[in-house]
Amino acid sequence: MTHSQQVAPGAVRAAIVTWGFLVAIQLTVAPASAFTGHALGLQGSGHVEIDDSPLLHGSDGLTLSAWFRVDQLRGWQALMWKGDMPDRHPWYNREFGLFIEESGYVHLCSTPVSRQRRGQLYVNTPGGTIRPGQWFHVTAVVSSDAKGGVMRIYVNGELSASRPYDRSGLKNSTGPLWLGGIPQTGAGFHGMIDDVKIWRRALAGEEVRQQMHGQMTTTSGLMAHYTFDQVDLQGDLVDQSGHRHRGHLVGDAHLRTLQVAVPPVATVAFPVATPLAYGGVPATTTTTTTTMRADESTTTTTTTSPTTPVVPVVSAPLYATVPLVSIPIATVPQVTMPQATVRVEPIKQEPESIAWIDADGAYLLLKALRNDDSGTRRRAADAFDRLSPEVESQVLSVALRSDDAIVRRRAASALEGVDPDNFRSLAELALASDDVLVRREAADALDRRSYAVGSGGAIDIAKPLLSASTASTFRPQRYSGWAQKWSAQRPDVWDDPPEGLLAKYNRVDGVGLGWRLPQRYDNYQGLAHFGELMYGFDSEQWRYQVGGEVFTFYGPPHHGAHLAAFGIEAHDLTDTQDGWLLSEEENSLAAALLRRDYYDHFRRVGGSLYSAHNIGGVLQVTGRYARDDFESLEQISEWSLFGDRWGEASFAANPQIDEGIIASLRLDVQLDTRDETSSPNRGWLINGLAERSGGFLEGDHTFKRYLIDLRRYQPVGRGSRFDLRLRGATAKGRMPSQYRYRIGGLGSVRGYDDKAFAGDRVALLNAQYWLDMDQHWGSGLPVDGVGLGVFFDAGAVWSAQNLSDPFEGFEQLTSEGDFKRSVGLSLGSSDGSVRFDFARPLDKGPDGQEDGWRMLARISRTF
Incomplete structure (x- = not known):
């Protein structure tokens, strides 16, 4: 399940x-x-039998995990057991065993190679750890190598017991793996078992917590996984790991x-x-x-x-x-x-009656909170105010740690109504959150319940109530479509970029190394500073940005906090207008490996004044005055790791720009309702830009430009998604060459040469249907983690004759030949973040020729 x-x-x-x-x-x-x-139901006289396989043995590391609910504590009850018969004292035939004992402790045992005639080693959790009628998650870890070994038991993600283990490795037995009982010896389980996983490696503590909360991103070493949701035509349990270790239901197992x-x-x-x-x-x-x-x-x-x-x-x-x-x-x-x-x-009862949720219901909600579908997670969060006191702490503690910002905040908003016995621990957990809104909700709950906050009060806060949030909704400037992340266009105002080493590689600076200091908000209002410094080893030039801002939070926290900031910054940067095509990280990798630099670079020296507002974490508005001196940069780097064999013979020349001073006023607006930022499955992302340069602002260039980028991510079935992007831009007056719109190839209309078409007007459409094959068809496929997509791209770009009319040409786009179109297939990881695109153009290129299929390798989504 x-x-x-x-x-x-x-x-x-x-x-x-x-x-x-x-x-x-x-x-x-x-x-x-x-x-x-x-779930697997057991009544004491049944079990699941899984045939022996070399993949089920871990000579130097093993991890067992499962959810379970025991109906009653009686004698010994086996969760998992693997060994050879007969199983009797001194238990030297056991490869491993995981039991619940009638005193309420978890017992983990395993026989090292060096003790095959002397018996097993074991470790127990404290008595009373397990209580009947409640769901628990247990993870047992055994590691053994030349440096030593250890046995650990985690209950509900927390370390409960540990002891040293032999360094000779784990014994390999040829007997089957049994779940819920041991034939001929009893130890039958009474209750339910679910989500059984066996790893052929020792998980670290953080990995244990991640896999319990459904946040683990790798299945490396996972040898067997039983969700008890699928059986084959023979009635055997399906192994969701893809290794086909079928489970046979025996006796009263159901x-x-x-x-x-x-x-x-x-x-x-x-x-x-x-x-x-x-x-x-x-x-x-x-x-x-x-x-x-x-x-x-x-x-x-x-x-x-x-x-x-x-x-x-x-x-x-x-x-x-x-x-x-x-x-x-x-x-x-x-x-x-x-x-x-x-x-x-x-019911003759008040209309505000509540149906309380018990242990079994709480367990299903926990499963729903770990679901890949954001709608399922959030419907489960609607039930937080109906949790019975016995399960409040278990469910809300998981929800407060969720990767889903909406789930975290709904859990925090439920704090005011929790049972007094559970309030303190949950409030302390919320106050330690990286999410600013979670901390504010916790602080409000403390105030309403008359708790003191601070070193002299009842609860000490682990972090300031307001600091830079890692929540996905606090990012007003993800303008990858037309502004580099760290540039005078303003760094991410409400992002929390990591502090530390910066590294990149391109054709104008070569290897660049530096240091970044992100801005942080450490109170309700105050002063935040930020900056970065980088040195290009080929260009032998320093690049920098430094700035500060005055900020304040306002608005009721339970309606969504708002943030206003006014700042100033100065810079000397290597910049580009191509950030919407691919990230700087992916471009650096392509340049270093294959000698392909997809960015056109220029130098920008100057500064800006800006005012930024984040309204409820959804709507973000930024206005700024900027004055910059633009200079062309020459291509000077030549090194590439594989360019001579699989890439280009040399870097293409970096194009010249229209140099001079540009003084401008600019307005950016963003509406973001996506469920995730890096790999969204649902929601809208709409960006708009309007900029005026020259005139009373002076400078060497006079123009106006306008751009809108609309994206929709729509789930259309189990494991499938439809993505759509519409992008349009125009200008009034003559734009400098570095601002002209270019499409073709990677990130725009795939199948054509990169940036083959240019002009001062553009219209672009990208449509893609993506299928996560694991989610759609289950895990019975020969390979795991694979996604498949089909796409259609269409774009038109042209230069207007009448530069005073920003709408010239748009009304005639339906005529034949205006658009360049392509179709293709994508094959990659389940979320599409790593993939191969195979694209075929449907129209002639700039040379008048029709090209065939082309392949692109990507490590990020197209949009």
Whole structure:
């Protein structure tokens, strides 16, 4: 159940129900905010058996992890075990074992190579660590190498126990891997197990926490992974790691379907069965037990109304199962699906009644919070104010650490209503967050609950309440389309760039090394300074930027903080107008490896005054006056690591520019609703620019220019996304050559020569459909982490005859031959950040010839 499935409110669900030879289709409506998932259910006399494989052995490192809920503490209960039979004292046949003991501790054991006749080594967590009826995450790590070894147990991401281990390596056994029990010896598990992972390496502490929270970006060393969401046609569990270690269900082992539905607060129509608790509505829990075999499939559904509040699950009529496997119609097995109808009666209760969420519901919410889909995560966050006191700390502590800014902030806004016993630890966690809005919400909750803040108060803050935020919404100047990140156009006002060493490589400076000091906001208002210094070893020139600003936060924090800043900066920079095509990091890599510099560089010396506003982290407006002296730069660098073999014979000459002083007034506006900044899956990004130069501002060039860049990221199904970019720009008067618009090739209209078309008017369209094959088809593919895309590019650029009319030519773009078009395929990583683009132009190039297919290698998205 790694990814809890979200059922859209009001969605119609269909299920095939059979009684003997009678087949019927049952249509039902899903309850509001429903989440479903599957886990391995065990009742003490069953287990999962996985055949031995060389990939399941880790001679110098091993990591075991799982989520579990034990129904009762009784004797020894096995989570995972691998060894040879017989398994008896002194336990020297065990490769590894992970158990829950009746005193409530976790027991990890393993036999080193040097102790194969003397017995295992083991470590235990403190007694009482595990409590029945609650979900826990456990990670067991064993490492052994020439420097020594160690055994560690992490519970809910925190180190709970450790001890030294032998340096001779782990014993390799030929017996199967068992989950939930050991045949012939007992140790049967009573409860549920989910999300089992086996790594053939020892995870570090931070990796343990990342994989628990679903934030781990690598699957290196992952040898087996069971989510219990899929079985094959033989009824065996599918190994999501792709290594095909099938799991066989034995005895009473079965797949349990859990489902929670959290209704809106104002809803009062629920089953009535028990007295109200916590001042809320009693809930109903539905558990579907599905037993899958090659020759039978039985499903039974039970609906219970316990004496303690649990998660409301379904409203009548009840749909009983989520299909686990597709079976041809001709071979549909008989399915026994008793119908369960729940009587719905109005509750004589206040309209603000709350349905409290218990341990099982909290577990499904935790799964939803780790879902790749931002909509699923945020619907789960809607339930934060309905958590029962027993699960508040577990769920909110995970949410406060989420990579999703919306989830973090909703968790922080729920602090005011949490149980007093949980408030202190959660408030301290929120105050230590890197997200400024989370800290402000925590501070407000402290004030409203009359807690003191500070060294002399009840709670000490770990960080200033306001400092530079790492939240993705605080970035008013991601103007990669027309301004370099670190330039006189203003560094990222609300970004928190890393402090430290800078490095780049290009054809005009060669290797550049330097140091960056980012601006930081350490209070509600004050003075922030920033700067960078870099030296080009081929140009033998220093480049710098230095500045400061006065800033203040304003506005109610629970409505979204606003930030206003007024600043001044001076600079001497190697700059470009090509940042919208690719990042400086990718350009430096292409230049260093293949002798391909996609940037046209020039020197810009001067300074600027600016005023910037961030409104709620979504709308950002920046106005500035700038005065710059532009100079041409010569191509002087020649070195490349692989250029002589796979790249270019030499760098292309750096183009000359129109030199002189440009004094201008400029307005930048950005609207950003994307869920992520580096790899967005949903949302809008709209940038607009208007600039006036010359006239009463003086300077050597007089012109006006306007640019708009609109991007939409739209999910269209499981693991699939449609991306669209529309870009248009024009000018009034004669723009200097460095500001002219250029398209063609990488980053614009793929398949043509780079920047083959130029002018003072441009219209560009990029459309792409991207498919994450793992998410769309599951992990049964031969390779993991692969994405596939198709794209269409079209662009037109021209120079106007009447320079006084900025709209000349746009109304005639529909005529044939105006646009240069291309189509292509992309193959790369699952999110498309690393990929190969194969593009074919559909029109003739500047030389009048039609070219064939071209390949581009990229390490970032096109847009």
